[in-house]
Amino acid sequence: MQNSGPDKKNTKIYVVGNKPVVELLRDDPARVDFVAFRKGRHDKQLDEVFELCRAHNVPFKSVSAKDLDFMYRGNHQGIAARCAALSYTPLDELLETASEAPLPLIVILDQVQDTGNVGVLARTLYALGGAGLVVCQHHGAYLGSGAVRSSAGALNKLPVAKVGNLANAMKDCVNYDFTVYGARMGGDSMDIYTAELETPAVLVLGNEEKGIRPGVAKYCHHNLHVPFLRDFDSLNVAQAGAILVSEFAKRLA
Numbered sequence: 191m192q193n194s195g196p197d198k199k200n201t202k203i204y205v206v207g208n209k210p211v212v213e214l215l216r217d218d219p220a221r222v223d224f225v226a227f228r229k230g231r232h233d234k235q236l237d238e239v240f241e242l243c244r245a246h247n248v249p250f251k252s253v254s255a256k257d258l259d260f261m262y263r264g265n266h267q268g269i270a271a272r273c274a275a276l277s278y279t280p281l282d283e284l285l286e287t288a289s290e291a292p293l294p295l296i297v298i299l300d301q302v303q304d305t306g307n308v309g310v311l312a313r314t315l316y317a318l319g320g321a322g323l324v325v326c327q328h329h330g331a332y333l334g335s336g337a338v339r340s341s342a343g344a345l346n347k348l349p350v351a352k353v354g355n356l357a358n359a360m361k362d363c364v365n366y367d368f369t370v371y372g373a374r375m376g377g378d379s380m381d382i383y384t385a386e387l388e389t390p391a392v393l394v395l396g397n398e399e400k401g402i403r404p405g406v407a408k409y410c411h412h413n414l415h416v417p418f419l420r421d422f423d424s425l426n427v428a429q430a431g432a433i434l435v436s437e438f439a440k441r442l443a
């Protein structure tokens with residue numbers, strides 16, 4: 191049974207039914223956020239789902255029949271996989287092809303959680319020729335149809351990698367000889383308007399409230415900030431990211 195569709199608010203996408211969920215986990219597991227199954231269900235088909243989830247590090251959980259019905263209104267056969275509205279690119283592939291982009295810059299989002307911010311950043315990065323985006327598998331924004339809409343479709347055109355361990359991803363970026371910049375204030379932070387910028391590069395943008403985590407920040411070669419000419423608290427991550435990305439693009443113009 192090939193059943194798939196959005197939830198009631200049309201912001202989340204679900205693939206439902208035994209066979210479609212198994213095929214999705216086999217063919218495109220990186221696209222799956224989690225698999226929910228009806229509490230109390232025990233059968234061989236579900237065991238196969240568990241095996242695939244464990245093999246690909248996909249979370250799975252039991253939920254009540256009522257919760258499953260709320261997720262998907264229709265015949266779900268007791269199982270539903272919530273998935274993103276786009277397919278992901280392997281990180282190593284993104285790193286290998288980044289130099290071919292008009293702007294060889296990858297933006298990494300460290301637990302940025304607002305789908306609107308992700309969409310705006312993707313839109314800016316794609317328009318200015320950026321190489322791609324890296325997002326967290328856990329504690330990041332859900333890249334469903336709402337994020338795609340806010341990106342004006344850019345998320346379906348821009349390579350996006352999803353990683354489970356961002357610190358390991360940062361190590362990979364360094365090993366591929368990318369210069370890594372973190373968007374954060376500090377004594378050693380450079381003014382984006384006067385800083386010398388190198389490419390290929392990675393720009394790390396932090397969570398809306400907590401910023402870049404220390405375990406991620408330690409892999410940054412340099413820190414950048416947008417200087418304020420008036421006393422003001424901060425810009426949101428999409429605004430700051432757009433300014434920073436545009437400065438990288440300006441240097442290559």
